[in-house]
Amino acid sequence: MNTRSFLSLLFLSLFNTNISAHFFPNISSIPPSFIPNTTAGDWASFNKLLGCHTGQKVDGVAKLKRYFQYFGYLNSSTNCTDDFDDVFESALRTYQLNFNLNATGELDGPTLKKLVSPRCGNADIINGTSSMNSGKGPSATPIHLSTVSHYTFFPGTPRWPASRTELSYGFSPDNQISDTVKNVFSGAFERWSEVTPLTFTETTSFYTADIKIGFFAGDHGDGEPFDGVLGTLAHAFSPPSGRLHLDDDENWVVDGNFIDAPSGTSAVDLESVAVHEIGHLLGLGHSSVEEAIMYPTISSGSRKTELANDDIVGIQVLYGANPNYNGTSTLTPAQRDTNGAHFLGPFWDLWFLISLGFVLFLL
Numbered sequence: 001m002n003t004r005s006f007l008s009l010l011f012l013s014l015f016n017t018n019i020s021a022h023f024f025p026n027i028s029s030i031p032p033s034f035i036p037n038t039t040a041g042d043w044a045s046f047n048k049l050l051g052c053h054t055g056q057k058v059d060g061v062a063k064l065k066r067y068f069q070y071f072g073y074l075n076s077s078t079n080c081t082d083d084f085d086d087v088f089e090s091a092l093r094t095y096q097l098n099f100n101l102n103a104t105g106e107l108d109g110p111t112l113k114k115l116v117s118p119r120c121g122n123a124d125i126i127n128g129t130s131s132m133n134s135g136k137g138p139s140a141t142p143i144h145l146s147t148v149s150h151y152t153f154f155p156g157t158p159r160w161p162a163s164r165t166e167l168s169y170g171f172s173p174d175n176q177i178s179d180t181v182k183n184v185f186s187g188a189f190e191r192w193s194e195v196t197p198l199t200f201t202e203t204t205s206f207y208t209a210d211i212k213i214g215f216f217a218g219d220h221g222d223g224e225p226f227d228g229v230l231g232t233l234a235h236a237f238s239p240p241s242g243r244l245h246l247d248d249d250e251n252w253v254v255d256g257n258f259i260d261a262p263s264g265t266s267a268v269d270l271e272s273v274a275v276h277e278i279g280h281l282l283g284l285g286h287s288s289v290e291e292a293i294m295y296p297t298i299s300s301g302s303r304k305t306e307l308a309n310d311d312i313v314g315i316q317v318l319y320g321a322n323p324n325y326n327g328t329s330t331l332t333p334a335q336r337d338t339n340g341a342h343f344l345g346p347f348w349d350l351w352f353l354i355s356l357g358f359v360l361f362l363l
């Protein structure tokens with residue numbers, strides 16, 4: 001155990017005595033005091049930036065710049081001031097492209113709505129390289145008009161070695177995870193093993209497990225602190241790290257039933273988030289396809305646990321298909337070669353170079 005992980009465990013044992021307090025069997029068992037009103041939530045303040053555009057200096061832009069920095073849209077040396085400058089506008093357009101919004105470069109309603117949505121803590125752009133829509137050049141078509149796949153990989157396309165098809169997973173002993181919660185994860189792993197040759201087995205020896213699952217609050221020693229209720233929900237590291245961290249401050253709902261959810265409930269479906277994060281553990285990045293599991297955001301009180309065609313094609317490019325998988329993917333191999341997700345190879349063109357100018361300093 002290195003110093004950082006030791007510190008994070010110490011932090012948990014000192015300050016987080018009620019570690020499993022935030023699992024709820026169903027929506028009606030969440031106490032009203034756990035349901036924040038609409039002014040709560042760290043990102044809600046972005047809503048006051050409606051209509052802002054280049055050339056303005058507005059209180060709150062600095063905070064949005066830090067958000068963009070966190071998710072990879074601005075580089076780490078950006079001076080996060082309240083100036084709505086050209087570099088920020090360019091980052092905003094990239095974000096809009098990735099989320100299938102009109103690339104207006106302005107903070108319009110649909111953009112703000114997306115910005116305040118709870119999301120995965122993994123960045124959309126890693127080391128300046130976007131593989132979501134914005135990394136696909138001028139032919140990036142509106143998703144709903146095309147059958148083009150949009151799954152992505154991490155830089156260098158890391159995956160578990162071909163010799164490792166039987167992976168083990170364990171839960172942090174500090175969390176004292178119940179069997180009901182373990183079953184949710186078992187179901188989430190199954191989504192991926194159904195379509196690939198990979199199998200996942202729970203082990204009680206957390207420290208030797210291939211995949212280590214833990215719930216943490218706030219700063220937990222990996223340089224990616226969680227932020228309390230909503231905001232970022234979870235993050236996972238690329239293969240073969242195997243670390244999957246979930247925000248202990250969320251109201252995690254276990255039974256997946258949101259039909260009677262009161263509006264404004266901040267409740268997150270555990271299985272939906274688990275399926276998404278396992279995708280990262282196996283090597284998938286974020287997808288611009290809204291139906292895909294690997295899309296970065298999920299609304300509070302909603303559920304999405306079925307792999308979309310985009311997810312299945314992506315994971316099968318990395319690991320091949322499960323011999324027992326009898327579904328069909330709608331893309332032919334030739335389509336995959338031309339349209340599938342690739343990190344920027346030698347094929348990107350000048351249009352893209354210009355439009356993402358600020359990012360290129362990093363490449």
Ligand SMILES: *[C@@H]1O[C@H](CO)[C@@H](O)[C@H](O)[C@H]1NC(C)=O
Nearest residue numbers: 024025026027028029030255
């Ligand atoms: C929700 O969970 C609580 C606690 O387990 C249980 O008493 C209640 O019947 C459940 N409600 C519904 C609607 O399932």
Ligand SMILES: *[C@@H]1O[C@H](CO)[C@@H](O)[C@H](O)[C@H]1NC(C)=O
Nearest residue numbers: 033035036037038039040041
């Ligand atoms: C709503 O949340 C804010 C911020 O947490 C708090 O100051 C305010 O009192 C809350 N209002 C109600 C009606 O609970």
Ligand SMILES: *[C@@H]1O[C@H](CO)[C@@H](O)[C@H](O)[C@H]1NC(C)=O
Nearest residue numbers: 062077078079080081082083
């Ligand atoms: C960042 O901006 C502030 C305020 O405009 C300025 O004083 C400071 O020198 C800038 N820092 C860098 C590194 O550009």
Ligand SMILES: *[C@@H]1O[C@H](CO)[C@@H](O)[C@H](O)[C@H]1NC(C)=O
Nearest residue numbers: 100101102103108109110111
């Ligand atoms: C994009 O702009 C068009 C035309 O103004 C509008 O009809 C459409 O709703 C907008 N789409 C989004 C996602 O904002």
Ligand SMILES: *[C@@H]1O[C@H](CO)[C@@H](O)[C@H](O)[C@H]1NC(C)=O
Nearest residue numbers: 126127128154155156238362
């Ligand atoms: C990003 O770049 C840094 C420095 O060049 C490197 O150490 C790191 O491994 C890169 N990260 C990824 C995910 O490629």
Ligand SMILES: *[C@@H]1O[C@H](CO)[C@@H](O)[C@H](O)[C@H]1NC(C)=O
Nearest residue numbers: 194322323324325326327328
């Ligand atoms: C696919 O396999 C499942 C279970 O093995 C079976 O229930 C289903 O009927 C099969 N579907 C097709 C289209 O063959």
Ligand SMILES: *[C@@H]1O[C@H](CO)[C@@H](O)[C@H](O)[C@H]1NC(C)=O
Nearest residue numbers: 075076077078087358361362
């Ligand atoms: C970060 O972006 C700024 C603005 O585009 C650029 O001037 C700077 O060189 C970049 N820094 C790095 C380390 O790439």
